[in-house]
Amino acid sequence: MDQNKLVASLQQIKLIADECLHAVRERTRPRSPKKKAQLMNDLQKAVHIDFTKPLRPFMKIYGKDLSGPKKFTLLLGWLAKGELKKEVELSDIESRWNRMTSLLDMKFNRFFPANAKDNDWVESKKKGKYNLRPAWRNVIKNKK
Numbered sequence: 001m002d003q004n005k006l007v008a009s010l011q012q013i014k015l016i017a018d019e020c021l022h023a024v025r026e027r028t029r030p031r032s033p034k035k036k037a038q039l040m041n042d043l044q045k046a047v048h049i050d051f052t053k054p055l056r057p058f059m060k061i062y063g064k065d066l067s068g069p070k071k072f073t074l075l076l077g078w079l080a081k082g083e084l085k086k087e088v089e090l091s092d093i094e095s096r097w098n099r100m101t102s103l104l105d106m107k108f109n110r111f112f113p114a115n116a117k118d119n120d121w122v123e124s125k126k127k128g129k130y131n132l133r134p135a136w137r138n139v140i141k142n143k144k
Contacts, residue, residue, distance in 0.1 A: 008051060008081050015082075015134065049140065051081045055096065059103060062140055069115035070139040071104055072097075073122055076130055077139075087129040 049062065058078050063071050075093055080086040090113065097108040113130060116122045121136040 005052065008083070012049070012082060015084075015137075019134075019137075049077070049082060049137075051078060056100060056103060059100060063104065066139065068106055068109060068112045069119065069121070071106075072112035073116045073132070073136050073139045076116075076122055077132055077136055080132055082132070084132050084134065087126065087131045090128045090130060093130070 050058070053061070055075075055078055059071070059075065063074050066074065072093065075097060076088055079088045079093065079096070093113075094108050097104065101107055113122065113124070117124065119135075120133050121139055122130050123133050124130050
């Protein structure tokens with residue numbers, strides 16, 4: 001395993017651990033055994049995303065039955081390899097999208113990044129550049 005893959009894997013582990021710690025801290029009252037079992041079940045179903053896959057198979061696997069803004073977020077996730085601070089040019093996202101219109105079942109629409117920002121999946125600190133927000137993984141988690 002090369003160093004980049006190792007770093008990416010460790011960042012994914014850290015993100016999942018941070019989400020779990022946040023969920024635990026958020027909860028102040030004791031849980032019933034049934035709710036505790038449900039929480040453990042949810043943690044076991046945590047989504048593992050394989051960024052080593054080529055783009056088309058990645059989008060085919062994870063992007064099935066998603067809306068346009070969710071597909072936009074997923075494509076940004078692949079380009080950024082899940083890193084929250086990595087900025088990706090909108091033009092790069094759009095050009096990659098336009099090479100896969102038959103796979104994605106729709107043309108790129110500038111509405112997609114705006115809607116993804118409204119849902120707190122992505123952010124744009126500079127014009128034409130996007131990066132992921134921590135909640136971006138909900139795009140895949142909530143699809144099932």
